[in-house]
Amino acid sequence: MGRRRRRVDREAAVGPLPEAIATLSRTLPAGPSPEIFRRAKFDRPEAAPALWRLLFHVLSLLSANGASASAAQEAQVRMVKSELRSQGYPRRALAQLPEDGSQGSRELLLALAWLLARGPLLERLLAQTRVPLGDEIPLFEGVSLVPLECDALARPSPSAPHVEADGPMDIRHLQWLMGKLLFQWRKLITSQQEQCALLGKIHTYTRGCHSDRSLGHLSVAETELLRDAEGGQQLLRRLERENARLEAALQWRCRELVFWRWMDTVLGTCPPEASHPTFLPRIPERGTGELELVARELQALQEELRGAVESRRAAWEARVGGWGPEWNAVQWASWEAVGHELAALQQAWEPGGAAAQPHGPCRLVKSDAGASRGPGLRAAQVIGVLRSREACLEAVLCQLQRQCRQELAKLAGALPGLIWILPSGH
Amino acid sequence: DPRAGRERGGREHGAGPPGVLSRRCTPPRLVAELRDALDACAERQRQLDRSLRVSRRLLRTWEPAETPAPQPTPGPETSEEAPSPECTPSSQELKELELLTQALEKAVRVRKGISKAGERHRALSPKSGSTATSASTASAPSRASGQAGCRVSETKPPRGIQQNVVPARGLPECRLLSAGDRTRVGRGAGVTKPGPGLGDQQTPPSAGLRAPEAFTLKEKGTLLQLPMAYRKAASRNSRLWAQLSSTPTGDSVDAATAAKTQFLQKMRMTAGGPSSGLSAAEVDAEVGPLRKACSLLRQRMEEALSAAPADGVQEFHRLLTLEGLQAITEQCLHRLQELRAAVVGQQPGPCPEGRRPRASLPCGGGTAPLWSPQLLLYSSTQELQTLAALKLRVAMLDQQIHLEKVLMAELLPLVRAQEPQGPHWLALCRAAHSLLCEGGQRFPTILRDEPAN
Secondary structure (H helix, E strand, O other): OHHHHHHHHHHHHHOOHHHHHHHHHHHOOOOOOHHHHHHHHOOOHHHHHHHHHHHHHHHHHHHOOOOOOOOOHHHHHHHHHHHHHHOOOOOHHHHOOOOOOOOOHHHHHHHHHHHHHHOOHHHHHHHHOOOOOOOOOOOOOHHHOOOOOHHHHHOOOOOHHHHHHOOOOOHHHHHHHHHHHHHHHHHHHHHHHHHHHHHHHHHHHOOOOOOOOOOOOOOHHHHHHHHOHHHHHHHHHHHHHHHHHHHHHHHHHHHHHHHHHHHHHHHHOOOOOOOOOOOOOOOOOHHHHHHHHHHHHHHHHHHHHHHHHHHHHHHHHHHHOOOOOHHHHHHHHHHHHHHHHHHHHHHHHOOOOOOOOOOOOEEEEEOOOOOOOOOOEEHHHHHHHHHHHHHHHHHHHHHHHHHHHHHHHHHHHOOOOEEEEOOOOO | OHHHHHHHHHHHOOOOOOOOOOOOOOOHHHHHHHHHHHHHHHHHHHHHHHHHHHHHHHHOOOOHHHOOOOOOOOOOOOOOOOOOOOOOOOHHHHHHHHHHHHHHHHHHHHHHHHHHOOOOOOOOOOOOOHHHHHHHHOOOOOOOOOOOOOOOOOOOOOOOOOOOOOOOOOOOOOOOOOHHHOOOOOOOOOOOOOOOOOOOOOOOOOOOOOOHHHOOHHHHHHHOOOOHHHHHHHHHHHHHHHHHHOOOOOHHHHHHHHHHHHHHHHHHHHOOOOOOOOOHHHHHHHHHHHHHHHHHHHHHHHHHHHOOOOOHHHHHHHHHHHHHHHHHHHHHHHHHHHHHHHHHOOOOOOOOOOOOHHHHOOOOOOOOOOOOOEEEEEOOHHHHHHHHHHHHHHHHHHHHHHHHHHHHHHHHHHHHHOOOOHHHHHHHHHHHHHHHHOOOOOOOEEEEOOOOO
16 A cells, blocks of 8 residues: 555656646636746746736635736736735745736745645635526625625725815715615615516426426526527537536646645745744734724623623522422523523534525525425525524614614713604614 | 715705704715725626526517527428437538528418418427426326317317427417427527437427417427537536535545645745734634624523513523523633734734634635535525525625624714714714614604793
């Protein structure tokens, strides 16, 4: 066994490196030619532009906020640098590269390898660019509509300049924006309802048309492919390209070992960087604003809980004084029940907790009510999860609004001679 | 455009007191936040509009120019056409299409006359294969073989018997035509799969189509068949995704994993940058669950506090729950402290409890990667609509909560800082109340109760 492995290793070390690199390049979106990688090892400047482009492409796909591919060279370089830094890329040399993108091919190769080594990069890239064949309900989980969550509070107001250019604004502008937002949401809801109705029709009308029995009916993309043959051809070509990339990704899994050996030698050619622990100031952390917000909320919660528990505990101790031994059994049962309940509660936020929540795009399949067999999530399940999430969020929002109401009432209450009539509905 | 905004705002929320409002700058961050939210919504709307357009077009009558050209039949007299081989339409075929369409127009003209005579003299090839399955489910008015193509005798045979009958639900009338008239959906030879065994059955088609331009999904959707090339590519695609999702195992995989770990370590050791501290992306991944925890804990606390315990056991249960919540909150705070220290980067190699190696991935969530798409089964349009509406609702609430927090952080200090009384302050207060407490949808009324001197 050991001997076999050694033999395999030796073989791997000689021949298949170009093959491994070629596989990698086929898997990457718009991957450069394998020759670029080889030149990058020697830090050849002619390999730099292609690698900057590649990293820009990869990172903008990963961050999924759609940085335009047409961004100017300098902007691309800056984006690559800052994105890598925010992900914790350790090498300082990269940050010091000139912004015209003319140099740094070896550093870029190292950065790419770093991204590859850390996680399922290729899989994520493939998933990100997947050719959509089925119908989906878009998951806009937070990210797209809540601007990067933590980003919001700590960001050094990137849009401040253009706001200032608009001149001073009053609160009515805010109200107008808020009204516009509400209106947009309503429009979205109406459109989505219509879209669902249309999907239902298309699925019903094409029942039994799919060659895949588990799907049964056609999706919009598939029906459209039949209606518009030219578009269908394009879809087919894209699908075939994706298949080629998927195959390459699977091959890469078998071939990557030799690549990592090679990368080790690439890293070996770099002189170690002088240690400057304070040199790279960590970005004014995007996350810290959100962190402080959560901290404040948790502290407030803790205060409230402390108050609620203290008084109740005291009252309880006074009351329970003379209860008999049978009470012990009841106590145990309560302990256990509460333990279970709270463990379940904790599950809900621990990663991997919400099992029924789909975490990727799901292909919508209309199935008859009776057919509950087969793989796949049931809509009813997901609806259940979403309802509890909705209830939870509503409670949070109400609590926040209540807090504001109290605060404002306190401020306004100081004024004599004013009567506040709150809108009905409370 | 802020100016337009102000004007429109004035109209829409005309209930506000007239006159000048706070001249203070609206906090720029707040405006930026709202604009971001609006942009996100608009982008989503654009996507939705695009798919609506496509879906609507599919449900209308398919335009003859871009649709299902039926099988080329020069005239009604041509009895059988050779089934075209399954292949993808080449560009040449596409070119030929134009000619075919012209021929078809002529064919249609001729047929109009013939169909009146109810002529039917050819056996028709039924479609087999995947369509057959649909035949059993569809309530197709199929006719017994040999029966003349007469629309009057629409006896319904038991379902599922005539597997080969092409279902044609909703066809207004049986418009039985000639053999060449079998519906061929899709353009070009590759798009439809010709039914094998042409002519070996005596089953007349129930879905003979007279006019190719009259294709609607509602009436003839079940006749559609995906082109072979697509079917092959799609099934290969799903196989490959499934393979990609399966966790690879084996010696070489283990060795590669070890090599990657080693590479990362070596890189960290030779790098001059800060080696400790969490990256922003890692903080993101950590803060998310804590925020969720906080809101769930609060919700549970409020449930517990609002319940009215009926007896001692329930009272005890509630007390235990509250104490348990307190303990969990404590843990969360502890984790948060660690995270905070890690962000500052002072603490060497801090590792918050339960930190997963995957925390470094911005996608977060921590769920096992499942790359192949899942199926989401729904049973009715209504259910789908409920699901979609809930999804939107949750996304909207997420956004509202986020905006509420930003508003609180920015507006409340503004209200506090202003000199009370005065019309400005009142107007600001009223607007803030509406934004903060009513989601911007309603306003409080303020009455000045002047004492009569």
